[in-house]
Amino acid sequence: MESYHIRGGNPICGEYTVKGAKNAALPILAASIATGEENVFSRCPCISDVLTMKEILESLGCRTEKTGDRLLVDTSCLNSEEVPAELMGKMRSSIFLVGPLLTRCGRAVISQPGGCAIGKRPIDIHIKALKQMGTSIKEVDGKLIFTGNQLEGATIALDFPSVGATENLMMAALGAKGETVIHNSAREPEIQDLQQYLNSCGAQIKGAGTSRIVIKGECPLHGTCHRIMGDRIEGGTFLLAAAGTGGELLLRGIETDMMKQFLKYLRYAGCKVKKQPGEIWLRGPGRLYCTGKLQTAPYPGFPTDLQPQFTAVMAAAIGKTIVEERIFENRFKYADQLIKMGADIEIFQRTAIIEGVEFLRGTQVAAEDLRGGAALVLAGLMAYGETTVENAEFIERGYCSFPEELKKLGGDISRNK
Numbered sequence: 001m002e003s004y005h006i007r008g009g010n011p012i013c014g015e016y017t018v019k020g021a022k023n024a025a026l027p028i029l030a031a032s033i034a035t036g037e038e039n040v041f042s043r044c045p046c047i048s049d050v051l052t053m054k055e056i057l058e059s060l061g062c063r064t065e066k067t068g069d070r071l072l073v074d075t076s077c078l079n080s081e082e083v084p085a086e087l088m089g090k091m092r093s094s095i096f097l098v099g100p101l102l103t104r105c106g107r108a109v110i111s112q113p114g115g116c117a118i119g120k121r122p123i124d125i126h127i128k129a130l131k132q133m134g135t136s137i138k139e140v141d142g143k144l145i146f147t148g149n150q151l152e153g154a155t156i157a158l159d160f161p162s163v164g165a166t167e168n169l170m171m172a173a174l175g176a177k178g179e180t181v182i183h184n185s186a187r188e189p190e191i192q193d194l195q196q197y198l199n200s201c202g203a204q205i206k207g208a209g210t211s212r213i214v215i216k217g218e219c220p221l222h223g224t225c226h227r228i229m230g231d232r233i234e235g236g237t238f239l240l241a242a243a244g245t246g247g248e249l250l251l252r253g254i255e256t257d258m259m260k261q262f263l264k265y266l267r268y269a270g271c272k273v274k275k276q277p278g279e280i281w282l283r284g285p286g287r288l289y290c291t292g293k294l295q296t297a298p299y300p301g302f303p304t305d306l307q308p309q310f311t312a313v314m315a316a317a318i319g320k321t322i323v324e325e326r327i328f329e330n331r332f333k334y335a336d337q338l339i340k341m342g343a344d345i346e347i348f349q350r351t352a353i354i355e356g357v358e359f360l361r362g363t364q365v366a367a368e369d370l371r372g373g374a375a376l377v378l379a380g381l382m383a384y385g386e387t388t389v390e391n392a393e394f395i396e397r398g399y400c401s402f403p404e405e406l407k408k409l410g411g412d413i414s415r416n417k
Ligand code: UD1
Pocket: 022, 023, 024, 026, 092, 093, 119, 120, 121, 122, 123, 124, 125, 126, 127, 160, 161, 162, 163, 164, 165, 186, 190, 304, 305, 327, 328, 329
């Protein structure tokens, strides 16, 4: 069990270049199976979820080579269609293997996917859409067996713009006969990165970033080199660390347009924010102001993956903030830990009412999921006194060298083993 030790009070200042996006890297690594060739990914983040995906690819027979943030994946030697249950249980993103395995082998075997405990997270949208394309799905001894030797392109309307289902269908449609049209697709920028990667492998996909994606099936695919896009969630977390500690940060390596909604709220909170291509500069006021009501929403709305970190900085802002979580049904578990630090937060189902307190107090807290854990680190950086954040392995699913990077920016934070 890993934990971080933090002495609060230091402003987070300096320059930070974001790493590659976790939520782009995971589906793209899975998609490489569909090419049947060697692919090289750069700016691939060194986080535990990526290492789990690498292990899954190896368990399927693929060869991988990792050097820093460069990852080579040779999928020509794939020899299995079954994702081992213990790896499947480690992260929900293993569901992404279904689409590319169907394209490559006409069969995929998985067990129920794991992931952060932030709600029910069913896979019914994936299943309904895959069935529409002709996939047959059976459950045998707790395993889900997907079969579809020749899927048919279909016109599919998603009941909800699920990010994972959109990506899975794009990958399954690569091998289908004819055209697949996904209506009400998710519009997240990471889906555009997947489209860009697949098109550079020879696919013909249009519309990622909009709510209608069209995939032409059966295009011959080949391997390629791809640079993973910058991580807007990691970047947003570092901006919030600077905002909450009265610091000043120049964030590099990020497409600023995809951060619009989020930056709007940072300005409401009293931060000075300037943008130029690929860079965001922010200076936090001494103490943040509440931002009134905020709702998470599918892109381009406020990202649910920045909700916990935002709530943490609002816990010590001037005034009352209301945060409504509209994507996941149980994403406020971390609030109890913030309350231990002196925060005044009340939860009513999917809504948190945060009455800003003058200061948070350091104490011992425990992460229960990835972004909730990051929120506790931000609270620790802002608090008076010392904070220990336990279960830091959750945080390492999505942040690479988090304490070390914060330390370079002036945070008094270290890792205890
Ligand atoms: C992705 C992101 C995750 C982010 C989420 C929402 C990756 C690797 N992860 O997760 O970080 O928080 O998008 O932006 O990209 N749902 C169903 N049935 C389904 C699928 C989803 O009910 O078949 C529900 C989920 O329970 C959840 C909501 O839809 O309440 C959103 O899920 P989805 O967009 O699919 O998120 P993920 O792809 O799992």
